[in-house]
Amino acid sequence: MPVRFLPNKNLDTLEKVIINVNDGKPLYGEIDVYKLLYNEFKERKEDFIIWHDLKLAVHSESHNPYKKNEAQIDFLIVCKYGVCVLEVKGATIEYIDAEFYYNYNGRTERMKQNPLRQVEIGRAHVW
Numbered sequence: 001m002p003v004r005f006l007p008n009k010n011l012d013t014l015e016k017v018i019i020n021v022n023d024g025k026p027l028y029g030e031i032d033v034y035k036l037l038y039n040e041f042k043e044r045k046e047d048f049i050i051w052h053d054l055k056l057a058v059h060s061e062s063h064n065p066y067k068k069n070e071a072q073i074d075f076l077i078v079c080k081y082g083v084c085v086l087e088v089k090g091a092t093i094e095y096i097d098a099e100f101y102y103n104y105n106g107r108t109e110r111m112k113q114n115p116l117r118q119v120e121i122g123r124a125h126v127w
Helices: 011-017 027-041 114-126
Strands: 005-006 049-055 071-077 082-086 092-096 099-104 107-110
Touching: 005 027, 011 027, 027 049, 027 071
Parallel strands: 005 049
Antiparallel strands: 049 071, 071 082, 092 099, 099 107
16 A cells, blocks of 8 residues: 555544544544545555654753653654655644734634744654
């Protein structure tokens, strides 16, 4: 199969296994991206390996403003063309005056974590 997910999850059970650890609710943004990646790459001739919810045992001291114990990557996509680190957000994102904002249910709220910094932190631990 040209696309291989690690760990492999059954598409029919994603709403039960891709959940918010705090409240147990499905993370529909990640579920939608998981399905999209699977459907996009399943018929390709090239091989793709995609890690979902990749936990990294350590967090960078120099890139850890929230003092987290571990880093996490939503999707790490590897193929013969390169590597892509993908951070998923479950709402519409806006970029205003060099800041990222969620637009969810008619409310606009500044994001606590800059997604570009999140990817930078994850990338620093992968290589």
